[in-house]
Amino acid sequence: MGPSAAGRRRAAELVFAQGGGRSALIRQIAPYPFHITRPFALDAERADLATLYLQSASGGIYRGDELSLRIDVRDGALAHVTSQAATVVHDTGARPASQHTVLRLGREAFTALTLDPLILFPGAELDTRTEIHLAEGACAIFAEGVAWHDYSGEGRPFGRLSSETLVFDGGDRTAVIDRATITGAELAGAASILGAGAGAFGSALLLGPTERLPEAAAIEDMLDRTGCLGGACAAPNDMGISVRMIAPNGGQIVRAVEGLFSLGVERMLGFEPARRRK
Template sequence: MQSLPPSSSAFDSGRAAEACLVAEFAGGRTMLRRQHVGYPLHVTRGFYLDAARPDLLTLYLQSASGGLYAGDRLTLDVAAGADTSLHLTTQSATVVHHGRDAASVQQARIEVASRAFCAISSEPYVLFPGANLSLDTIAVVADDAALFLADGIAVHDPKGEGRSFAHYAARLRVMRPDGRMLLRDSGRIAGEQFLKGPLGTMAATATALLVAPKERLPSIALLARAVDACGCLAGASEAPNSAGLVMRILAPDAGALARGIEAAFHVAAAAALGVQLARRRK
């Protein structure tokens, strides 16, 4: 495939890349049984970081480019098999560059099988002036499985001229393997609207979702306190159809938001797995 500089001209149509990760439980721990990862994405070797849960596999999803560019189309397909314990995270925040009237699109499909635990906690997307980002996620979660999912954005103008991103949209659907819909969550906002202050003085926001049986959920108060302690403002409630918990997070910047997402992950994982996990260094 011929490769062109990602921002070389107005005629660049962006890149298409796909990452497919399949985890299975074997030999007493979770193994990455199959992977297919296309440029610019890269997955590190697997890490087993938790003495209390030696079966838990941690993977870092990395980008070999400078972020998301106009017209990029990235697809992430993650399957956590029965009895697996998997944590997928990113190595750092992802910069989203000027969209030049072509959205950067990231789609994700996540399958979490019976008795599995799957956490996907991404560092924030940093929206530069003119950025146009669209996220579309579908998750299929077994009744007795647990999924933690967090995505967030932060705005940044390197020149400090008050310029805004162009557009941001996100759609999330969570269902059971039989096709029963548990929840839908969608929203969109233009950069000009964002600058008018819907978040007040905050420049970053995220949604964290925990789908799990009731006995594997943390208390809302505990979850909110942990995130608030990172300099964020957090509010959580029960998800529709008794699916779990949904949390909205506001933060003054990308760094505080990343710390808040990490705190939410650790509280959610402790409730779902019954142990405190080690810090994920980046």
């Protein structure tokens, strides 16, 4: 049985700071259904890059859930937060669920938030909002994906997905606004607006000074190798690069996000990161 129709209102908070040659998790609030591992130093070349796996202790996102996550990465700290696996969004009925994420980066900080796809079940409705606040010299990678699945095999669509992503510069000026709403009916069958055979899509932002970002052509070459149809272009106000991806399934979106993380780290931090195993 899932949570009651009342839903859950839960807020998690993670704060990273630099100290002793490492990036330490100095504050954590992770109420149910959030669960986190301890931070790992997975890269021999940069032991100061902390990697943390964000997990769900429940069976996914349910009717009426209001979940929020705030990640603060203070001056000079380096943090990578990723999910352990895909997250199922169940039938929400008349009460859509919501997710609100805030990333706040200090000066010369680095943050990557790379999430495995949401899996939208029939009847699922979800509103997401992500805010990214960048101080001077900060670099960020934000990547997410969506797939859909009818466990009954009847081809029933999910309800609706609405997303909003906002990027703020060092003075908290709104520099990028990205909003979209799509229904499951628009993606159903051969008439899908994404094209026949599409079963997943994703988006990403690589943010920071231009000289510390990968080339758009390199990103598109990587997407081709993963089997994704994708494109990369400059984000508004010289904030970075915006990426869109379409794929037959969520697994290919996962591989594309891994590739974006690797390309981003190589340019932003100057080394090839180790694979994050899940």
